[in-house]
Amino acid sequence: MGESRKSSGLNNFRPDMWRNIQGGSGRLNTMSSTDAAMRMVSPEAKTEILQVVSFLESFGDELEGAVDAYTPNPYLRMSLHLIRNHLEARTVTPTSLIGASGVPYATANRRLKEMLETGLIEQRPRTSTGKSFSMHPSDKLLATWMQLSERVRRMAEVSFGTAQRRAETRDYYFGGSYMAANPIAPLQVLHEPLKISGGVRVLVHGDPTFMVMDTLKRQFEQAIGTQIHQRAFSIDRLREEALKNAERKASRYDMIAVDLPWIGEFVERDVLMPLDEVLDVSRLDPADFHTAGWKAAHWGGRPYGVPAQTTPELLFYRRDLFAAAGLEPPTTTAAVLQAAEALHAPQRGRFGIAWNAARGTALGHSFLMTLSDFGQPILDLHPNAGGFDTDRLADERHRPTIDTENGLRAAEYLMELLQYSPPDILSMSWYERVRPYAAGNVAMAYGYTLLAPYFELDPASPAARQTGYLPHPAGPGAAPLAPVGGYVLGIPANLAPERVKAAAEALIVFTSPEAQKLYVQNGSRTNPRYSVGADPEVRRASPIFEAVDAMSWRDELQFWPRPPIPRISDIIRICGEELHDMLRGITPPRNALRRAQDRADGVMRQSGLL
Numbered sequence: 001m002g003e004s005r006k007s008s009g010l011n012n013f014r015p016d017m018w019r020n021i022q023g024g025s026g027r028l029n030t031m032s033s034t035d036a037a038m039r040m041v042s043p044e045a046k047t048e049i050l051q052v053v054s055f056l057e058s059f060g061d062e063l064e065g066a067v068d069a070y071t072p073n074p075y076l077r078m079s080l081h082l083i084r085n086h087l088e089a090r091t092v093t094p095t096s097l098i099g100a101s102g103v104p105y106a107t108a109n110r111r112l113k114e115m116l117e118t119g120l121i122e123q124r125p126r127t128s129t130g131k132s133f134s135m136h137p138s139d140k141l142l143a144t145w146m147q148l149s150e151r152v153r154r155m156a157e158v159s160f161g162t163a164q165r166r167a168e169t170r171d172y173y174f175g176g177s178y179m180a181a182n183p184i185a186p187l188q189v190l191h192e193p194l195k196i197s198g199g200v201r202v203l204v205h206g207d208p209t210f211m212v213m214d215t216l217k218r219q220f221e222q223a224i225g226t227q228i229h230q231r232a233f234s235i236d237r238l239r240e241e242a243l244k245n246a247e248r249k250a251s252r253y254d255m256i257a258v259d260l261p262w263i264g265e266f267v268e269r270d271v272l273m274p275l276d277e278v279l280d281v282s283r284l285d286p287a288d289f290h291t292a293g294w295k296a297a298h299w300g301g302r303p304y305g306v307p308a309q310t311t312p313e314l315l316f317y318r319r320d321l322f323a324a325a326g327l328e329p330p331t332t333t334a335a336v337l338q339a340a341e342a343l344h345a346p347q348r349g350r351f352g353i354a355w356n357a358a359r360g361t362a363l364g365h366s367f368l369m370t371l372s373d374f375g376q377p378i379l380d381l382h383p384n385a386g387g388f389d390t391d392r393l394a395d396e397r398h399r400p401t402i403d404t405e406n407g408l409r410a411a412e413y414l415m416e417l418l419q420y421s422p423p424d425i426l427s428m429s430w431y432e433r434v435r436p437y438a439a440g441n442v443a444m445a446y447g448y449t450l451l452a453p454y455f456e457l458d459p460a461s462p463a464a465r466q467t468g469y470l471p472h473p474a475g476p477g478a479a480p481l482a483p484v485g486g487y488v489l490g491i492p493a494n495l496a497p498e499r500v501k502a503a504a505e506a507l508i509v510f511t512s513p514e515a516q517k518l519y520v521q522n523g524s525r526t527n528p529r530y531s532v533g534a535d536p537e538v539r540r541a542s543p544i545f546e547a548v549d550a551m552s553w554r555d556e557l558q559f560w561p562r563p564p565i566p567r568i569s570d571i572i573r574i575c576g577e578e579l580h581d582m583l584r585g586i587t588p589p590r591n592a593l594r595r596a597q598d599r600a601d602g603v604m605r606q607s608g609l610l
Helices: 033-038 043-066 074-087 094-100 105-117 139-160 208-215 217-224 235-246 260-268 291-296 319-325 333-343 361-373 405-418 497-510 513-521 530-534 536-541 543-553 568-583 589-606
Strands: 121-125 133-137 200-205 228-233 255-259 306-318 351-354 442-448 467-470 482-490
Touching: 043 074, 043 139, 074 094, 074 105, 074 133, 074 139, 094 105, 094 133, 105 121, 133 139, 200 208, 200 235, 200 482, 200 497, 208 217, 208 228, 208 306, 208 513, 217 228, 217 497, 228 235, 235 255, 235 260, 255 260, 255 497, 260 482, 260 568, 291 306, 291 482, 306 319, 306 333, 306 497, 306 543, 319 333, 319 467, 333 351, 333 405, 333 442, 361 405, 361 482, 361 568, 405 568, 405 589, 467 543, 513 530, 513 536, 530 536, 530 543, 536 543, 568 589
Parallel strands: 200 228, 200 255, 351 442
Antiparallel strands: 121 133, 255 482, 306 442, 306 467, 306 482
């Protein structure tokens, strides 16, 4: 990536540097891992972080002054105070932190205790007696703050525009969106070829992105210095083969593609190896991955795969048809129905919308994502500022939430979509929903970005160069979002030890920015990295990359709609079976939801998860 990849000191701020630094003299060592890491942050990066801190402090003051009913947020106030003083190397005491909260002493004291209990604040003794303490941001708070401050800056730039960047080589710290003036270099040959008997063996999904990888096999074989053997399966067969492979004494594959909802199940069933055991995770440049895609690769706080394709499900719509009908791009579910009705002309061979409605897994995915359009996850997750908390999925038990009022709204929305869909909609799944859109027979389609090559790369398609890309339009009271799908590449837990090192090196190459750019140049429309989305050649390849980057900046890319818990595949399948009977008119919506709820509860109870 050249010198621009090293220009920001925050590129060196990585988790493996946060381990406590132990003193050799036997004295109390008061320098934490965060202190050590922050000393490696460049002055320019510190200045930018402090600018965001100042902005949020001033913005909070303005809100409090302008709106009488506004109540200060003590968590935010105390976090800002901690971060500022940490960067400026000033001591923070419990008293000063409570004073910065902006709320009464008793309230602030309770909030401070909560932040200590949840690990956001470290309390360190200031004297040998241990009776006096100083307060410090924990690694967890500091890492969260880095990502938050970057999103704040990017949202401001998108919303208000921006002056020319301060330097042509400026990185987005903890965002990795590198300047478009610095194109990503071509894929490089490793200094030493990989030593692995018989070559690298890869198990993947048979989708356009992985097929591009197969097309480029010779180029990648040159880069890593050994042969590549790739097997591709449909989604259900891929899962079966991965689970079957885990039962073998030694894995047949050096790496496997894992659908994001499978992560929890595959970890619990010992299918995947934790990556931090076999490679230095910082070599992957985690900050460069879209936040949702990188977080979705984790279970219990540890990474088990590297995003190979981050492909949100979007609403594709024909800009030319909308313009001719005088319609605005739909941002709500009601507007989708209105547009579908207006553009539905079956007598002329054109239908309003296509979507996943085939029985089982396909329709189950549609229901989970539609449920999220109405602001509800499929599990009783804890709400947070970004939607719903997925950090504790490995530590808590959750109940399916299917038979709810929002579940009914989602089911009724699917029933209404049925009126404006092609006659074979109940057999349409992943590819079938996009093919009629590409052929010009459908005005809108819900589809993953990985399916865009079906019309973007076909000059004869009426949808080529006429497609707009939107996040899922929202139901009443909810916000638009783009449910994240895609695959990570992981290393099987039962891989022979002598193959692990070479597999890890190949994994780094296959998921590198250079490789991802090459996939795009050869037809892929998925991208897990900010740097690739910012590359000028990638941007010219398709408007989809700029659209997805903007959604990421607005925090619309979310993976909570399909939480990767064990047995989620069964829950998805159950929803797809019961709601298919509903769409066929066999079961009323409330009955279908009740049956799906009972079956999902039974699966979770049987597995000891409920």
